[in-house]
Amino acid sequence: QQQVKQSPQSLIVQKGGISIINCAYENTAFDYFPWYQQFPGKGPALLIAIRPDVSEKKEGRFTISFNKSAKQFSLHIMDSQPGDSATYFCAASSGSARQLTFGSGTQLTVLP
Amino acid sequence: DAGVIQSPRHEVTEMGQEVTLRCKPISGHNSLFWYRQTMMRGLELLIYFNNNVPIDDSGMPEDRFSAKMPNASFSTLKIQPSEPRDSAVYFCASSFPQGRGYTFGSGTRLTVV
Numbered sequence: 360q361q362q363v364k365q366s367p368q369s370l371i372v373q374k375g376g377i378s379i380i381n382c383a384y385e386n387t388a389f390d391y392f393p394w395y396q397q398f399p400g401k402g403p404a405l406l407i408a409i410r411p412d413v414s415e416k417k418e419g420r421f422t423i424s425f426n427k428s429a430k431q432f433s434l435h436i437m438d439s440q441p442g443d444s445a446t447y448f449c450a451a452s453s454g455s456a457r458q459l460t461f462g463s464g465t466q467l468t469v470l471p
Numbered sequence: 472d473a474g475v476i477q478s479p480r481h482e483v484t485e486m487g488q489e490v491t492l493r494c495k496p497i498s499g500h501n502s503l504f505w506y507r508q509t510m511m512r513g514l515e516l517l518i519y520f521n522n523n524v525p526i527d528d529s530g531m532p533e534d535r536f537s538a539k540m541p542n543a544s545f546s547t548l549k550i551q552p553s554e555p556r557d558s559a560v561y562f563c564a565s566s567f568p569q570g571r572g573y574t575f576g577s578g579t580r581l582t583v584v
Contacts, residue, residue: 402562402575402577402578405573405574448513448514457566457570457573459516461513462513464513464514
């Protein structure tokens with residue numbers, strides 16, 4: 360019940376295209392859904408996050424869509440750039456300490 | 472702010488040896504988390520502390536793993552004895568209450584041969 364399932368495992372997109380990564384969860388106690396971006400040799404860094412009281416959040420080229428009834432959320436990267444090439448993790452948390460449960464990750468490659 | 476500081480960045484050790492990984496959280500953060508990252512299992516939460524007290528260590532894989540947080544500015548993750556299957560990148564993260572400012576360190580890449 361603690362799992363967060365992420366797909367696809369890898370994604371290749373042309374420069375300027377849209378990258379879409381999907382996640383699903385089971386634990387209805389989760390109330391915070393962040394996305395993390397990780398470059399090789401670095402720790403994950405917070406990219407954007409959403410709470411279940413809204414269905415969409417946009418920050419620049421990055422948008423989270425959230426479907427509470429389906430227990431799914433997704434990351435859309437518009438106008439994808441080669442610099443966006445990284446591993447993306449969805450995550451979910453609950454509780455006062457906000458310990459994160461991560462998805463398995465998506466390795467995104469944006470071709471120039 | 473220097474962020475979450477982990478040491479060493481890389482550790483190569485022989486099977487059976489004791490390994491100690493270190494973490495200095497961001498000043499003022501009251502929660503500290505240890506994660507392990509492998510290709511097979513992704514990012515796994517091992518243990519977390521709140522105000523220096525271990526709250527949930529259910530992710531610690533075996534009794535060979537132990538973690539301490541003697542004060543608000545330092546934590547260790549110890550593996551004794553180490554085994555090749557412990558090879559992974561170990562991340563420390565810290566945050567303010569309610570997960571504000573959740574920040575990861577750069578990790579320690581552990582190789583057990």
